[in-house]
Amino acid sequence: MRISNKNRAISYKRLFFLVSIIIALGALVLFLLDLTLYGIAAVGVFSLWYLYFHVADYQFIEYSDEDGKITLRFFKAVSFGSKSYHSIEFPQNILQNAHFENSVFGKLSDITFIVRTKRGIAEYPSVSLSAVPFDERKKMQESLFKILHR
Incomplete structure (x- = not known):
């Protein structure tokens, strides 16, 4: 099974930069109109x-x-800056567990792979699945649990 959230991730990226530009331009206009307090508030909104x-x-x-x-x-x-690409790859037979952690009513989700190595059990760093649609997260979870229970 293959899962990719390329289109959704691109839409989040576009949304972020579009709204950021609008807030920045709004703050600039407020500072130019000598409405400093409102300009500072706009910078606070951008920070949030x-x-x-x-x-x-x-x-x-x-x-x-x-x-x-x-x-x-x-x-x-x-x-901001250059992208940091990461990859996790291992044979299915060394998978010990796949831990899904949900927060904020299931909107934010992370996955952690736990594998068996020659030196014992190892845990990969958590990866955020927040941009993956809920139904695809469920498919991933079902697929991993099938692999675990073979």
Whole structure:
């Protein structure tokens, strides 16, 4: 099974930058009109907007469990500067557990892979699934639990 949220991640990125530009231009106009207090308020609104996207941690996700291995490629959808691409790839037979953590009424979700290695149990860092639609998260969860219970 393959899951990709490319279109959704792109729409989140566009939304973030579009609203950020509107807020920045609004703040600039307020400062130019000598409405400093309102300009500072607009900067505060931008800070909250940025904080929301930072906490939500929307990421581009590409998941595959084909060919006897699990592959998860991901990077932040909203970032300043160069993108930091990451990938997790391991054979299906070493998967020990896949822990899904939901918060904020299921809107924010993370996955953590726990695998068996020659030296014991290892845990990959958590990956945010917030930008993945709920039904695709369920499909991923069902697929991983099928692999675990073989």
